[in-house]
Amino acid sequence: MAKNKNDLMDKIVSWAKRRGFIFPSSEIYGGFSAVYDFGPYGVELENNIKKFWWKTMVQKRDDIVGLDSCIFMHPKIWEASGHVGGFSDPLVECKKCNSRLRVDHLLEDIGVMADEKMSEEVINEIFSKNKDKVKCPNCGSSNFSDVKKFNLLVKANLGNFTEDWTKDPTYLRGETCQGIYVNYKNVVDTTRVRIPFGIAQIGKAFRNEITARQFIFRTREFEQMEMQYFTHPDKEMEAYEKLREYRWQYYMDLGLKKENLRWLKHENLVFYAKEAYDIEYKYPFGFKELEGVHARGDYDLTQHTKFSGKDLSYNDPVTKEKYIPHIIESSVGVGRTALAVLCDAYTEEKVKDEERIVLKLNKELAPIKIAVFPLLKNKPQLVEKSFEIYSELKEDYMCEFDDNGNIGKRYRRQDEIGTPYCVTVDFETLEKDNSVTVRDRDTMEQERIKIEELKDYFQKKFK
Ligand code: ATP
Secondary structure (H helix, E strand, O other), X not given: OOOOHHHHHHHHHHHHHHOOOEEEOOHHHOOOOOOEEEXXXXXXXXXXXXXXXXXXXXXXXXXXXXXXXXXXXXXXXXXXXXXXXHOEEEEEEEOOOOOEEEXXXXXXXXXXXXXXXXXXXXXXXXXXXXXXXXXXXXXXOOOEOOOEEEEOOEEEOOOOOOOOHHHOOEEEOOOOHHHHHOOHHHHHHHOOOOOOEEEEEEEEEEOOOOOOOOHHHOOOEEEEEEEEEEEOHHHHHHHHHHHHHHHHHHHHHHOOOHHHEEEEEOOOOOOOOOEEEEEEEEEOOEEEEEEEEEEEEOHHHHHHHHHHOOOOOEEOOOOOOEEOOEEEEEEEEHHHHHHHHHHHHEEEEEEOOEEEEEEOOOHHHOOOOEEEEEOOOOXXXXXXXXXXXXXXXXXXXXXXXXXOOOHHHHHHHHHHOOOOEEEEEOHHHHHHHOEEEEEEOOOOOEEEEEHHHHHHHHHHHOO
């Protein structure tokens, strides 16, 4: 059983690979740091998380619409957003083993708070004061270089065919929300939205993270789910409180344990922010940011007005008032959500002296909803009947057919990937009652259900 936190993290990393959820990138070439691939079950989990988010943030809301903007955008956008000038992390190099390390993380480990928004000089000063207490996590040395700020934007040569393209690069987006800000006017002009309203988007983002660690918690390529909500300046904080409540409830509905979540208020706010909170999850390596819920004032649209020269103010059709909307946002990573969900659901338990691993996932997130088995593999009538049932059910649910190994092993395998229900066809099905056994993942209880009632049965179960 997982006894301590590192133990649990190691177990999840190896389980995720063994069970086809998450693979290290480019493994046959020796790996590629800070990037992970999602395997057959991992991609189902990811898609279900995204569906759940979209349903909560778009489908159920009258005041939020969706968007899919591109990864590449005009490079000036990243100047306007402050990313070209200021999106950087403080970095030091260990002089003994040459590891590159994030200063704010090293300081955090000894209980000293430093913020990535502080200037290079200020962080250098704080780091110098504490240098003797800080140890390189890789070799234990305290011999470090000076602190340097390192820009996190990933550069590209899209559409630039010159040799020295690095002088005039484009960027892979560092966050998805800029695509929302620059399309805000298009959305207002072409749809029926009126302030207050939100725009939601899911998409890839890229950051040259210095220390990419803790599995899929911090990667250089990741996916964000972001919602930017546009409000009247006087209504920003009222909307912000509502959004905080709504996002908290989302995690309750997602099925995360309440005791593993908490709010963290930002003490060092960026100059334009009104208020900022993170929702933190208790990962095996401690409470860390899962999502940011921030009140950003009019900063984003003011910056884009300045840099683009286009007026981005809003004309209220009823009051005739003209103003730059204030923005509140909710921003969360798909990978960080997946890791939280897996940590929360991964369970080792004893059943009649046997240990089982079971993924106690919210049914909506489960990669496979129903697995169908013949009791025995070498009985063609059982195989045929179970395949028939499987073929019907897969019209509505992600299903798996399995006739490998003994039935106990097949149940265990489905438990490990979080499949809520297993259906088994046995001799009684054929000879007696045209019923099958349905086994519940969590309780392991089994009940007999008539084949013709299976559809209704599952409809109720998955409602
Ligand atoms: P951190 O302080 O952990 O670097 P951040 O404050 O820079 O995160 P934001 O810019 O607010 O993060 O991004 C919003 C969300 O996107 C985060 O809450 C997180 O869920 C996700 N995210 C950000 N960076 C990464 C990353 N490198 N890998 C995976 N997810 C990320």
